[in-house]
Amino acid sequence: MTEMSSAVREMLAGPNYWQFGTINPDGRPQINPMWVDIDGDDIIMNTAIGRMKEKNLRRDPRVTLALTEPGNPYNYVEIRGDVAEFIEGDEAEASIDALAKKYIGEDKYPWRQDDERRVKLRIKPTYVYHLSR
Amino acid sequence: MTEMSSAVREMLAGPNYWQFGTINPDGRPQINPMWVDIDGDDIIMNTAIGRMKEKNLRRDPRVTLALTEPGNPYNYVEIRGDVAEFIEGDEAEASIDALAKKYIGEDKYPWRQDDERRVKLRIKPTYVYHLSR
Numbered sequence: 001m002t003e004m005s006s007a008v009r010e011m012l013a014g015p016n017y018w019q020f021g022t023i024n025p026d027g028r029p030q031i032n033p034m035w036v037d038i039d040g041d042d043i044i045m046n047t048a049i050g051r052m053k054e055k056n057l058r059r060d061p062r063v064t065l066a067l068t069e070p071g072n073p074y075n076y077v078e079i080r081g082d083v084a085e086f087i088e089g090d091e092a093e094a095s096i097d098a099l100a101k102k103y104i105g106e107d108k109y110p111w112r113q114d115d116e117r118r119v120k121l122r123i124k125p126t127y128v129y130h131l132s133r
Numbered sequence: 134m135t136e137m138s139s140a141v142r143e144m145l146a147g148p149n150y151w152q153f154g155t156i157n158p159d160g161r162p163q164i165n166p167m168w169v170d171i172d173g174d175d176i177i178m179n180t181a182i183g184r185m186k187e188k189n190l191r192r193d194p195r196v197t198l199a200l201t202e203p204g205n206p207y208n209y210v211e212i213r214g215d216v217a218e219f220i221e222g223d224e225a226e227a228s229i230d231a232l233a234k235k236y237i238g239e240d241k242y243p244w245r246q247d248d249e250r251r252v253k254l255r256i257k258p259t260y261v262y263h264l265s266r
Binding site for chain 1: 150152154156160161162163164166193195197198199200203204206209211213218
């Protein structure tokens with residue numbers, strides 16, 4: 001199913017580190033923990049232009065997100081979706097600052113590198129699986 | 134690099150729930166939390182015959198494993214590798230019981246279903262990335 005339950009929405013709204021899978025050029029998944037937010041029915045993420053993840057997504061916008069609830073391994077969610085929009089510029093820079101606020105309580109994302117330009121990802125979920133026992 | 138550091142070995146040896154990515158027929162990653170063990174330089178996992186994960190691996194043995202240290206999101210490991218052996222029969226059944234012991238303290242895996250047959254996966258790592266800050 002593609003509908004997100006209120007439990008899944010809460011997991012996206014909280015400061016949880018989701019494992020984020022993109023597809024490498026050779027077809028193998030690359031998986032890293034990432035900051036995530038929810039906006040309506042979309043998932044919001046943010047990466048930097050030129051990173052492997054961004055290159056992967058420009059080539060193939062299909063993503064998979066996975067989260068196991070901290071302290072409860074038998075409550076987990078897998079979401080598959082597609083990047084519908086790559087947003088650059090001021091909105092992308094504001095978005096990484098908002099994520100830094102959510103996750104680490106900082107007004108400004110503190111790990112920006114020189115010449116780093118951010119990209120905001122707007123992801124449309126196509127499949128949501130929630131196991132809880 | 135393909136070498137596993139002692140820190141990575143400890144993360145594999147402990148009762149950590151790794152996110153395990155296989156490749157669905159359409160090329161998109163499937164990611165679920167899984168029990169994991171280490172045997173020499175190999176990673177040991179276990180699934181049931183007929184599951185999506187097993188079908189994916191028979192078709193494409195490439196896997197990706199990801200773990201974020203509980204309580205420390207800036208210590209994480211990504212391991213990519215290939216399933217080198219699918220082992221069925223008594224060794225596979227003993228292996229899921231050993232994993233149940235490691236993870237939930239039970240001598241026998243308690244969630245076996247009727248007619249379930251297990252398969253032990255022996256995985257050779259080809260890429261190990263450990264970020265710690």
